[in-house]
Amino acid sequence: MPIDAAKVLAAGPRSGEIAWTAKDVQLYHLGIGAGVPATDPGELRYTLESRLHVLPSFATVAGGGPPGVISGLSTPGIDVDLARVLHGGQSLTVHRPVPVRGAATATSRVTGLHDKGTAAVLVLRTDVADADGPLWTSEAGIFLRGEGGWGGDRGPAARPDPPDGEPDRTVDRPTREDQALLYRLSGDLNPLHADPEFARAAGFERPVLHGLCTYGMTLKAVVDTLLGGDVGRVRSYATRFAGVVHPGETLRIRMWRKEGAVRVAVSAADRDEAPVLADTVVEHS
Template sequence: MPIDVEKVTSAPPVRAAAVWDDREVRLYHLALGAGVPETDPGELRYAFEGHEQGLQVLPTFGVVAGGTGGVGFQVFEMPGVDIDLAAVLHGGQEIAVHRPLPAAARATTVTRVPAVYDKGKAAVIVQEATLVGEDGEPLLTQRNQIYVHGEGGFGGDRGPSERFPAPDREPDLVLEVPTLRQQALLYRLAGDWNPLHADPATARRAGYDRPILHGLCSFGMAVKAVTDRLLGGDATRITGCRTRFAGVFFPGETLRLRIWAASEEGDGNGGHDTYQLTATAAERGDAPVLTDARVTARTTRRGSTR
């Protein structure tokens, strides 16, 4: 079997350098669609290094920090993993933010695989990775799930089923976010080189009529939308975010976001707000794209939002 469960889960953590500057940050934000309109001060805070409030960094940048696939994707270099990228789908993502990401840093990623689950027709590789700053303190920790079609059925644990169904009421906010036909090609410049997102032949081999958008790109767009509309444009408030990738999204489609807000009590370190959301492909009858998605943020005094 291309995945040797015992070997990969017992392997020592993989350490890799993650070095970035404001150029990579600006390119990442532009790949999410930032900078429209180009004169909006809020948009320029993502894309202009000379902004008077400084260049802010979405926490989702931490997953691709360093331009090599970033935090959590060193699994393909680990012993016991020999898989066809055409059989791979990113199943879910969770990010815990320990402190805001700087616009430039020399950091280290520490990645391990705590589990491989058997879903019958597919195996799910669970990765946990921490992005550590130069001072030795963590910046963020992320866990993701990689579905590998055709590698299940080895008699392993099916794993937990953690779901966050959408509230049984109308959403508090509905947004439609357009994408570019070349958006996947732009996002690849952040370091995720999977040909599934660029090569038509690879996409057809995986069962799609054309390349699909990276799940992390659609997730980053959703987190940016919550930041802009509900957090006053302040990404430093975000303490965590997560999603399950429920379906494919094609570049050029419109991402429809439905967002529900719920305030939660503090835990001694101040209160926080939770925003639950779903994302669908508007042109394909609201086909699911993101489900079980949440963004948590530190509570602050309510003010105007953009």
């Protein structure tokens, strides 16, 4: 079997050095749709170096790529086809504001391997700290199709109840046809998002947008709409990837205010509100 569960769960933590610059931050922000309109003062906070603030979801690409999926697949005991891998969920806890430029140590460890029968879910936690202490903690759920069935723990099944009532705000955010090509320059070079032949082999009619691009676009919408554009108010952000987005489609982002938090649901407006992000919560100050 491609997955050796005992070896995976016994794997020790792995550490590496990461670094980023203002240009990396600006490129990430452009990749999630910032800069429209180009001269809007609110957008210049994401694009102009003299005013730059870092959206916390930048943490998912800081240092040149997502610490979850690719790093998780290199865990001892895992040997799977990349075409059968999907990003199942992502969470992020921010310990202090992400600096515009920095160098830090990222330490990743497997915290769970769940047997879903027809698939396995690998949970990878990454802690990042610089010379001044902890910066952020992220956790990625990696869905490995066809790799379950060894009789392991199924993992947690409970999900939060859906939000009640009508959303407090609903915004539409269009994606560009070249959005995935731009976003992948921040480090996620999985061909699923660019190569039509690879996408078809993976079971998709055409390349799909990175889930973490949708993740970033959604957080930006929440910050800009309900948090006064203040990226420093974000404390944590978690979601489950419930469906794909095709570049060029429009995201419909529904937001419900709760005390200290915003509940969010994201759908594809162009495909009969097909779910995109679910179980999504932004905790804030």
